Amino acid sequence: MGMGTVVVTGGSRGIGAAVCRRLAAEGYAVAVNYASDSAAAAATVAAVEAAGGAARAFKADVADAGALAQMFDAATEALGPLAGLVNNAGSTGRFAPVAEQDPADLARLFAVNVTGTILCCREAVLRLSTRRGGKGGAIVNLSSIAARLGGLSGLAPYAASKGAVESFTRGLATEVGPEGVRVNAVAPGMIETDMTDGFLSQPGARERVVAGTPLGRLGAPDDIAEAVAWLMSPAAAFVTGTVVTVSGGR
Template sequence: MSSNGPDTSGHKGTLIVTGGSRGIGAAVARRAARDGWAVAVAYSQDSQGAEAVARDIAAAGGHAQAVHCEVTVEADIPALFTFAADRLGPITGLVNNAGITGPVSRVADLKTADLERLVAVNVTGAILCAREAVRRLSTARGGAGGAIVNISSAAARLGGPGELVAYAATKGAIDSLTVGLAREVADEGIRVNGVAPGLIETGIHAAAGAPDRLARLGPAVPIGRAGSAEEVAEAVVWLLSPAASYVTGTTIDVTGGR
């Protein structure tokens, strides 16, 4: 765990962004910092990317810490929250962004080890992070309330046939988590929402083994192109903000109409 920028008080709260070293997570961290959040940029492997995000935030006058956290390791999650609160101040938000697609594969060819890793990161890790957030934010447990945004995917309703059915299934689980948890903690000062990106220009497609996916599918999007991580971040930060104070249990599509 490393430090970037001074400790601070007087900001709107501390936001934890899992998978914050690149792509949508990095865009969310930078955008939230512009709105006055102190940001814990959590990462699993890409320490250099997380440090770069934290430096960018500090250079712009904000406050951030890069924090190592493997969401599949239960003990790492309370350690992340404790470190973030100690260094940046009280936690009032979580963006459950850490996720993987697994390799592109038909279900018949899916390897069990890939499936187990996919569920561990995308489902179990997200639920454990949400659990820790609720334990700290819930007014019923002495917290001050806050907001959780879960990153889903348009794949949850499109299904990902021929490529990413297992990934789509894990994002369907995230949609269920969003609705159920939102209703469970609505009277405890916590709002829970989701954002479902569509085809977004990040490195996740190449990591899945389909570097041409955006070029191949982008023209078929009704709006005529793939989206950017920054466009997704705008929706996430709005859901975290007081402007969305009456919004909970909702997942917003950021898909260009797909």
């Protein structure tokens, strides 16, 4: 099929792994980026390959500009020309009231969620922009309904970081639309993953979220992967600078 290569940051687990599997099924070669869990990244690659797709794992911290440039080079060398990017890597930061937040924790949160997203987009645009010799492509950033709702108690800084991702998505879409690059975001609600496990295992937490969700269930990683796949696809050729909410109605 040969749709080109998509880099998926934080592709080793949860939503990222589901996105990798879904995009591979669409015919993309998938570069599974991970920060530390090489075993989980290898498992994602194995799942893609078992289904007949092409994937390779690449280690890089999204907040490390030098490592990112090397990762994009290595990925396109191994798998073929870049077609797109999914910025899925993210951190919730520390669960704490703002009055108890630590500057170092905040710096790391924004380095990963905001600066990391911007730096990855920079690498993608350098390779995709028709003005820079590329063939165009698509970028999908992962936001959260926290950007609109302010986040769970103790996660206001996380919500702020996702608000920044949505503003950046609109700004970059305006900038690179004329260069053949579409940029959109997906804002998940509460999805069952390793990342939300700690919160959902608290007494009554799961029940409260389900009760507050019109569709009456938590989301699954595949729910998000479907939206990402659509935004990446030619079916969304006239869609850019927008946020698709996948939250069961929250």
